[in-house]
Amino acid sequence: MEPLTSAGHTLYFESGLVALKNLIESHQYSKVFVLTDEHTSEVCLPVFQSFLEDFQEFDLIETAAGEENKNIDFCIGIWKTLLDFEADRKSLMINLGGGVITDMGGFIASTYKRGIDFINVPTTLLSQVDASVGGKTGIDVDTVKNMVGTFTLPQMVFIETEFLKTLPPRELLSGFAEMIKHGLIADKAYYERLKTTDYLNPAAIDIYRSVEIKNEVVTIDPHEKNLRKILNFGHTIGHAVESYSLANDENPLTHGEAIAIGFVCEAALSIKNSTLTQPELKDISEYILSLYPKYHIRKESFDSLLELMKSDKKNEDGNILFSLLESTGKCTFNCRVATADILSSLEYYNSL
Amino acid sequence: MEPLTSAGHTLYFESGLVALKNLIESHQYSKVFVLTDEHTSEVCLPVFQSFLEDFQEFDLIETAAGEENKNIDFCIGIWKTLLDFEADRKSLMINLGGGVITDMGGFIASTYKRGIDFINVPTTLLSQVDASVGGKTGIDVDTVKNMVGTFTLPQMVFIETEFLKTLPPRELLSGFAEMIKHGLIADKAYYERLKTTDYLNPAAIDIYRSVEIKNEVVTIDPHEKNLRKILNFGHTIGHAVESYSLANDENPLTHGEAIAIGFVCEAALSIKNSTLTQPELKDISEYILSLYPKYHIRKESFDSLLELMKSDKKNEDGNILFSLLESTGKCTFNCRVATADILSSLEYYNSL
The missing domain is CATH 1.20.1090.10 (Dehydroquinate synthase-like - alpha domain)
Incomplete structure (x- = not known):
């Protein structure tokens, strides 16, 4: 299926993450991070890794699953983790998960050191058809949904129906x-x-x-x-x-x-x-x-x-x-x- | 002195804030907020108000002065204050102060509800010649300076040497x-x-x-x-x-x-x-x-x-x-x- 181009970035469908492999190979990223939650890590990370074959050189950042964790405290924790892992401006963040992960991961990446590259790999049907396009990032403050966020486009988005087979x-x-x-x-x-x-x-x-x-x-x-x-x-x-x-x-x-x-x-x-x-x-x-x-x-x-x-x-x-x-x-x-x-x-x- | 145009916004010099008055009059902002710190509030707010004459319809948000307050906790407090004051996407934020206020205020405005308009009125020589141009916003996390921020341009910047007379x-x-x-x-x-x-x-x-x-x-x-x-x-x-x-x-x-x-x-x-x-x-x-x-x-x-x-x-x-x-x-x-x-x-x- 042909990729869809959207203001400055590309959405790939059923592409087996080939463009991601190429990007990582051709671009001199100093470090690659994969942000996911504990549930997605269990069911989707193996699929993700099978696509990427032997590319294993990434640091995994795992959060708790659920909307209640899309908050500023988790953000602060992840910003500090990036700093501990010595993420610099040439680092890449891959957000692997549902809308909570792509919204929050996008916000973290778009503000860490005033912005690093990020890629979204939405793994739920909701995030594939909704959060995948439009460049909205966001987190909740107290109980107010997406009270804080940015409009920032990921470098690329990958939509793979293979991930949907893991969904109830x-x-x-x-x-x-x-x-x-x-x-x-x-x-x-x-x-x-x-x-x-x-x-x-x-x-x-x-x-x-x-x-x-x-x-x-x-x-x-x-x-x-x-x-x-x-x-x-x-x-x-x-x-x-x-x-x-x-x-x-x-x-x-x-x-x-x-x-x-x-x-x-x-x-x-x-x-x-x-x-x-x-x-x-x-x-x-x-x-x-x-x-x-x-x-x-x-x-x-x-x-x-x-x-x-x-x-x-x-x-x-x-x-x-x-x-x-x-x-x-x-x-x-x-x-x-x-x-x-x-x-x-x-x-x-x-x-x- | 002629205004200086910079990628998408304008810097005004010694203009008596005339363009700000015009903007507020012509633009249908739902609310206007002025962010300042307790020190600037004392010495610069009267000057600011004398320029704006009888425009008084703004809500004042006052923070403690000093770099140690340019942090994420203050940010969260101000985001919540904006929400309490029912700031919506058509609100305007005016940052009146030194680099701490313009950096932090710019970050808060550029992320509140994914971004509201903001204007910088730098009141120190440092912020007039440095923070006034370039669109960097930022806050410190722990002791790391500007660890988190965005590149976002204010609508306008006003440089008035009148404010410098208040400086030691x-x-x-x-x-x-x-x-x-x-x-x-x-x-x-x-x-x-x-x-x-x-x-x-x-x-x-x-x-x-x-x-x-x-x-x-x-x-x-x-x-x-x-x-x-x-x-x-x-x-x-x-x-x-x-x-x-x-x-x-x-x-x-x-x-x-x-x-x-x-x-x-x-x-x-x-x-x-x-x-x-x-x-x-x-x-x-x-x-x-x-x-x-x-x-x-x-x-x-x-x-x-x-x-x-x-x-x-x-x-x-x-x-x-x-x-x-x-x-x-x-x-x-x-x-x-x-x-x-x-x-x-x-x-x-x-x-x-």
């Missing part, structure tokens, strides 16, 4: 939600094609299409001043539900499960506040519920959810701004919505 | 060292002119020339891959002496006093390892000693100084690399030097 079904379903989103906001035909796709075996061609859509958007608006906001469709409510669930549920929602709820709610908002039609909303709701387990958004959580939405990075001057569907496959942004409508959309989801 | 002589002398450096590495005539200048009353035209020289260098090599390294002349030894003095002396050297020692030592290194002549070395040594108090570099500190030099960011593959003078007004970089020569240069300074 729920993890695949989580990533699949972002693919559905790409169809909903930008390509109706792709959305229809996904409906006939088995999420347990995502095809490289579909991952490619998702990355291509995201790449088109972020190339036009790299710093999320305008168009890029459409990628947040489903995320204003979805992120709030996700944060609430994380803090309150015994078995919290995955990111994909939460934003799938967000798709339904924000599609419902799009009826009144944009031009989406009732049959389109029905179609989206039915498809989401056929894939994702039904969740009950508790009435006593509504106030907390509104509070969480207010801290969304898209907001301006204290107003909650939504990205809404004009139709299936077309999205607009910067939509102000009445609080009553937001609450109705949550109730609409509950009523399904 | 020793502070002016410290900044004057960077001006001497600009002459030594790039402009012999400017170096000769500085010799006849009273450092207690630096002229705007001289500050302008210093900024212009630095700007020429960083425009060619913004990310310090090559040419920009000449700006580190005197700093490899100077930084080491400065760190050592900070940790061991009751009344530690200022940055300028330390790098002035570095000029003499590295000029001595330039005799053997580059093409500087003996009369030029003599001239530089005499000029530095006529301005800066003589310091004794203790023999028992030599090993520590070498260790400190090894952690310099210019180094590659564990080699200490120097920027050395080819002649007065011309500098080269990436020079390897024998350890014995480094020690001899320290002894040369002591022998003066």
Whole structure:
């Protein structure tokens, strides 16, 4: 499959990391670091090493797994580790893992000694279709997601479906939600094609299409001043539900499960506040519920959810701004919505 | 005095902050923050406010003064303060202070929610001629200076000699060292002119020339891959002496006093390892000693100084690399030097 070029760097698909081997051979890096978490280290590092054959000259930096570790304290620990290992400006960092690793590793690399080269090898479906493109790096401070970060491009990104074979079904379903989103906001035909796709075996061609859509958007608006906001469709409510669930549920929602709820709610908002039609909303709701387990958004959580939405990075001057569907496959942004409508959309989801 | 344009932003000299007033009026910033330290707040904030007349709609964030506070813990505190004050991506941060404030404030602004606009108003001679141009932001981690940072340009920089009237002589002398450096590495005539200048009353035209020289260098090599390294002349030894003095002396050297020692030592290194002549070395040594108090570099500190030099960011593959003078007004970089020569240069300074 042909590589995809994106503002200054290249994304390789199913390439067996050949370009990475070549880069390391031709470029005089003083040291190579691989950042991963303890879980990925176990299941993905052997695959990574089998691709790279006998290249073993790297230092492994292993973190604990999970979003709760994408924080500034872990960052400080890794910056100090790099210093202890005498990483200089000609060092290379390879981030091997899901979005937590590529977001945090990208932030660490983009700020260590004012920036060293880094490469992303996303190993989850979610990170392959979402975090792989757009140059966003970030960490959480306290409980605020991606409160601190940069826009910095990796040298290269490698997408290998071989890594996906290590994932449990729920993890695949989580990533699949972002693919559905790409169809909903930008390509109706792709959305229809996904409906006939088995999420347990995502095809490289579909991952490619998702990355291509995201790449088109972020190339036009790299710093999320305008168009890029459409990628947040489903995320204003979805992120709030996700944060609430994380803090309150015994078995919290995955990111994909939460934003799938967000798709339904924000599609419902799009009826009144944009031009989406009732049959389109029905179609989206039915498809989401056929894939994702039904969740009950508790009435006593509504106030907390509104509070969480207010801290969304898209907001301006204290107003909650939504990205809404004009139709299936077309999205607009910067939509102000009445609080009553937001609450109705949550109730609409509950009523399904 | 005409503004100086530098890759994507503008430096204004003696302009009375008119462009800042216009920017705030024309740009729809959701909030304006002024970051300063408690000392600057006392002596410079009134001057700043007198320039801005009745513009008072900003939130003041005040930190403790001093390099020891340019650290990640202060950063985290300020990120959280911005969040508490509901700073969003359309907020503006004005950094009012010396290099500690502009370096740290630039880092905070360039990473808060992946980057908000910021403006630098340097109030010390050192920050006006050095930190004002080049887009370096940074903070210290543990005792490692600027271990973490970004290359990010402010929207605008304002240089006003009015602020210099608040500075004690020793502070002016410290900044004057960077001006001497600009002459030594790039402009012999400017170096000769500085010799006849009273450092207690630096002229705007001289500050302008210093900024212009630095700007020429960083425009060619913004990310310090090559040419920009000449700006580190005197700093490899100077930084080491400065760190050592900070940790061991009751009344530690200022940055300028330390790098002035570095000029003499590295000029001595330039005799053997580059093409500087003996009369030029003599001239530089005499000029530095006529301005800066003589310091004794203790023999028992030599090993520590070498260790400190090894952690310099210019180094590659564990080699200490120097920027050395080819002649007065011309500098080269990436020079390897024998350890014995480094020690001899320290002894040369002591022998003066």
